[in-house]
Amino acid sequence: MNSSAALNAFKALLTPAQILSVPEDMAPFLCDWRKRYFGKALAVLLPSNTAEVAQIVRICAEFHISLVPQGGNTGLCGGATPDQSGSQVVLSLKRMNHIRALDLDNQTITVEAGCILQSIQDAAAEQGLLFPLSLGAEGSCCIGGNLATNAGGTNVLRYGNARDLCLGLEVVTANGEIWHGLRGLRKDNTGYDLRDLFIGSEGTLGIISAAVLKLYPMPVCQWTSLVATPSIPATIQLLNLFKQKATSLLTGFEMMTAESLALTEKQFPQMRNPLGENPPFTVLIELSDHESEAHARNLVEAILAEALELGIATNAVIANSIAQANTFWQMREHITLAQAQEGANLKHDITIPLSAFENFITATDQVLREKYPQVRIINFGHLGDGNLHYNVAAPTGVDSTIFNAANEALVHDIIYSMVEKFGGSISAEHGIGQLKMRDLRAHKGAIAHDLMQMIKTALDPHNILNPNKVLPAKVN
Ligand SMILES: Cc1cc2nc3c(=O)[nH]c(=O)nc-3n(C[C@H](O)[C@H](O)[C@H](O)COP(=O)(O)OP(=O)(O)OC[C@H]3O[C@@H](n4cnc5c(N)ncnc54)[C@H](O)[C@@H]3O)c2cc1C
Known part of the structure; x- marks a missing residue:
C-alpha cells in the first residue's frame, strides 16, 4: 500500500x-x-x-x-x-519559524516560511525598521502563506502587496530539490523571474521554505482619521485629494459602508463609530510621516479642511492617541469577524478600476436586488487599491446556510459577470484556492488559463502539489 x-x-x-x-x-x-x-x-x-x-x-x-x-x-x-x-x-510549515538574518545595510530580513507575520513586523521594529505587510490575520498568518497567496492588506497603497515586498525565495520543488533563490537584490535581470512564478501560486508549483523581504525606514508618526463621505464619487475625490497633497505619506485608505459598520456594531456593541450615526461611507485614512508629528498633523488638518469645504467630506475625527487610532483600525478589521459571527455569507474579493467603481456598484446592486430584494449587501474594502469586498448575506431571519446553498452559484455569476463587464478582477488579494477555481477560466481567459496549466505541468508533472487548487487536476 x-x-x-x-x-x-x-x-x-x-x-x-x-x-x-x-x-x-x-x-x-x-x-x-x-x-x-x-x-x-x-x-x-x-x-x-x-x-x-x-x-x-x-x-x-x-x-x-x-x-x-x-x-x-x-x-x-x-x-x-x-x-x-x-x-x-x-x-x-509552522515549526519553521526562525528569523535567519536581518541585514541593516541591505535593509532586508531573511525569514523561514512559518514565521508569523506579526513576529516579522516586531523583529524589524526592534531595529527601527518597518516590514509594511499588514492584514487583519497578521497575528496568525505565516509569511509563506502570505507569499503563496500574494497577500495584500492595508498598506498596499504605499508599499505594494506581498510580491512587491519580496526579493528572494527558497523553494522546494515538486521533485524534492531545493531552489536556493534567497537573494537580497533589488536588480536581477537574469531571465525568467522564478520568484514571481512561485509568489501567488498557492502551493501548486513549489513549497516556499524561506524568503528575503524588504524593510523600510520606520515612520516617526502616523495620523489616523475617520472621515464621513456622502457618496462613492466623493470618496474617490477624497482619495485623489489625499494622493495629491500627502503624496507618499498616504499609507491607508479604507472604505466602510453604513451597512458593514451596522453589522459590526450589532456583533460587537462596544465598537461605535466616533462619527456618530453611520454616514453612507466612513473612510479610514492613515498618513505616515518621517518628519514630525506637527508636520503630519498640520497636513491632515489642512487636507480635511479642504475636503469639508469642497463637500466631499461631511465630518471627520482625527485620532488623538495611538490607542484611539487602534480602535479606528479595529472597526475596520472587525467587519470580517462580524460577518463570520453573523453567519456564512457570499464573499467576493474583487478589484474594479476606480473610474468604474460607482457604476459597478449601482449596476450590481440593482441586478442583485431585482433577483433578491431583501438580500443584505455588506461592502467595504481597500478603496485606495480599487479593492472591494462585495459580500452578500441572506435576508434577516433567513437561514444563511440554506440561502447560500440555494443561491451561491447564481449570486457569484451575477457579480462576476458584472466584474467582467466593468474591467475588474474576480480575485483582488485572497487568491483562487478551491473557491474560485471553476470561475477562473472564464474570467482569466482561455489562453492565459492554458499557459498556467502548461506551467503547472512543467513544474509539477505528477500533480502532487496541492492538486485541484487554482487549476483543476488533469485526468490522465
Ligand atoms: C481576519 C482576516 C483578515 C484577512 N485580511 C486579509 C487582507 O487584508 N488581505 C489579504 O490579502 N488577505 C487577508 N486575509 C486572508 C489570509 O490571511 C491571507 O490569505 C494570508 O496570506 C494567508 O496566510 P496563511 O499563512 O494563513 O496561509 P494558509 O491559509 O495556510 O495558506 C494559504 C495558501 O497558501 C498555500 N501555502 C501556505 N504556506 C505555503 C508555503 N510555505 N509554500 C507554498 N504554499 C503555501 C496554501 O497551500 C494555500 O493554498 C485575511 C484573513 C482573515 C482570517
Missing part, C-alpha cells in the same frame, strides 16, 4: 511530535478559517527545516501522495484544506 509505505517513510524521517495522524490532533488543520471546507488527511506533517521538507516531498513523489502546504490556515479560498479522500498529507 502506497499510503502505509509513505507513512513508514515519514516515521523514519520525523519525530513522533512532527507527525499527527489521530483525528482530534489533525482536526484544526483540516478545515479552513471560515469553516467552509472540511477535508481528511493521511497525516499532518510538521517539518523543522528545509531539508526535511525536501525529503517529505521526495517521499510523496515516490509514493504518489499529494500534499497540501499550510501556514497559518487563515486563507479565505480553501487553498490550505485537503480534499475528502483522506489520501493527502497536510504539510504545515
